[in-house]
Amino acid sequence: MSEQFYSDARLYDRLFPGGKQSLDFYGAEADRHGGRVLELGCGTGHKLIPIASAGHPCTGLDLSPQMLTEARRKAIARGVAVEWLQGDMRDFDLGRTFDLVFIAANSLLHLQGADDLVGCLRSVRRHLAPGARLVFDVFNPSVLMLARADGVRRRRDELSFVDPDRGVVHVDVEETYDAAAQVTAGTWYFSTDAEADFVVAPLVMRSIFPQELPLLLTLGGLRVVERFGDWSRAPFTADAELQLYVCTAD
Numbered sequence: 001m002s003e004q005f006y007s008d009a010r011l012y013d014r015l016f017p018g019g020k021q022s023l024d025f026y027g028a029e030a031d032r033h034g035g036r037v038l039e040l041g042c043g044t045g046h047k048l049i050p051i052a053s054a055g056h057p058c059t060g061l062d063l064s065p066q067m068l069t070e071a072r073r074k075a076i077a078r079g080v081a082v083e084w085l086q087g088d089m090r091d092f093d094l095g096r097t098f099d100l101v102f103i104a105a106n107s108l109l110h111l112q113g114a115d116d117l118v119g120c121l122r123s124v125r126r127h128l129a130p131g132a133r134l135v136f137d138v139f140n141p142s143v144l145m146l147a148r149a150d151g152v153r154r155r156r157d158e159l160s161f162v163d164p165d166r167g168v169v170h171v172d173v174e175e176t177y178d179a180a181a182q183v184t185a186g187t188w189y190f191s192t193d194a195e196a197d198f199v200v201a202p203l204v205m206r207s208i209f210p211q212e213l214p215l216l217l218t219l220g221g222l223r224v225v226e227r228f229g230d231w232s233r234a235p236f237t238a239d240a241e242l243q244l245y246v247c248t249a250d
């Protein structure tokens with residue numbers, strides 16, 4: 001459903017250049033656990049390329065060939081070796097284990113059904129070496145945020161960015177929340193002053209609520225070691241923006 005959104009990888013990188021805090025967090029996790037690192041839904045390598053630059057052997061798996069092409073290009077330009085694999089995190093078998101598996105920036109929320117999520121977590125479990133960790137972040141769905149998904153197209157000024165070829169790009173988003181499925185179906189419109197809606201792309205994301213996440217992890221055969229509410233490792237609270245988990249299979 002969201003493949004088209006990721007089909008223009010350079011546009012994605014300009015829209016979401018990536019925050020330093022999340023980069024530092026995942027970099028610190030790689031340093032803490034050491035060894036081989038696997039990122040699922042690695043995108044264009046925003047986190048994995050710096051982790052590989054720090055000396056960790058890295059593998060990135062993503063569904064999107066376009067995101068992987070851009071990741072490969074960026075890694076080569078920086079002289080960094082990363083193994084890039086096209087695959088589906090819902091069910092994968094790489095035939096080896098890792099010391100850290102991570103799923104960053106809400107990538108897990110592209111899996112909509114409980115079966116898909118549990119399938120992913122079980123696949124992760126099979127890839128964890130003894131003592132290894134799964135670390136991931138997903139947003140904490142607030143009722144206020146979900147109430148804004150009312151089917152109305154709105155300009156999101158905070159998402160505007162400059163594209164070297166097109167100039168200033170404006171972003172409008174129209175979202176509808178299906179409370180039964182816990183899924184937000186969005187349409188993202190990209191426009192310049194000269195060209196309205198030069199890209200229109202759907203983006204679908206599930207919400208996972210704080211009380212259901214530990215249950216999904218248990219079904220996946222994983223145990224929660226730590227849960228944070230932000231990148232500074234503050235405890236998770238009701239108004240936290242993030243659900244940031246560290247899990248183990250042990």
Ligand SMILES: C[S@@+](CC[C@H](N)C(=O)[O-])C[C@H]1O[C@@H](n2cnc3c(N)ncnc32)[C@H](O)[C@@H]1O
Nearest residue numbers: 041042043046062063064088089104105107110
């Ligand atoms: C929000 S982006 C995050 C990219 C990267 N992790 C980052 O931090 O910048 C989500 C990524 O998940 C990938 N993705 C979506 N569904 C997937 C699936 N079933 N298996 C593997 N990757 C998937 C998308 O192609 C996209 O690259």
